[in-house]
Amino acid sequence: MPELPEVETMVAGIRGMADGQTIVRAKVLDAALVDTPGPRSLERQLRGRRVRSVSRRGKRVLLELDSGCWLLIEPRMTGSFRLGPQRPDYARLLLELAGPERHLWFCDLRRFARIALVDEAELQQRLGPNRQGPDALKVSAEYLQRRLSRSSRTIKTALVDQQVLAGVGNIYADEALFLARIHPARSCSTLSEHDWQRLARAVRRVLRDGIRAGGTSIRNYVDLNGQPGRYQLIRRVYGRAGEPCPNCGRPIQRAKVRGLATRSSHFCPRCQK
């Protein structure tokens, strides 16, 4: 499920082939994913536009166009980009560019992804501080402590809340909490200054390691060339229920924590307090 490192990997790849290029043709292959405007209108408004920049905000991909609009793509659970002339499985949007590598496909198996073309004001609305917290890659202990230390929420809930922090999802939240030795069900209000420091450092580290590894491919994620990421080889707790904790050898547990009834958390009950 694309979180910050997977999206960063996507953006790095897209930037190389799309930055500065003109969109010769756009084709919406699944109208249900297009939020605004309508599918045909989106195609019209993309055609002939030059891509000014390719960037990431949290888990979202942004293509800035020379029309002053932004193509905003949220991969959500299973969205990913692919290159090449062949139409991949689950292709939902095609951007045909003028450059040598011409076909950029956005694919999405589960169709949770969202695509929108927005102006500057709408972009601010959607990605502003009310909707998205600061980018998780550069999070500071001071910020986390200031924002959360008086909250009774569980720390896991807060970490995956995009209004608190943009970019962290279930995998990297579990990994960061393990590294910081903090139990996912701990109330934010019980964390010490030292805890916040360890946690901020752990968040930055797991995201950086994730980027370096090209992301995590536990489910469907692959990069622009169809290659899986490598973070799943070095992850410590996520998806490892029953396996020994890398610290103490006790089995990793999997449970749902308060406030995240539908998401499972993975942790070591001995190392994480």
Next chain:
DNA sequence: CAAATCCCCTGCAGGC
């Protein structure tokens, strides 16, 4: 304000 629930959606695992 926080938490629970439902919804969107598809592939896959498990039961029989």
Next chain:
DNA sequence: TGCCTGCAGGGGATTT
């Protein structure tokens, strides 16, 4: 083999 059920989960809306 094949049908059925439940689960996974990011994020938004709605309800408790």
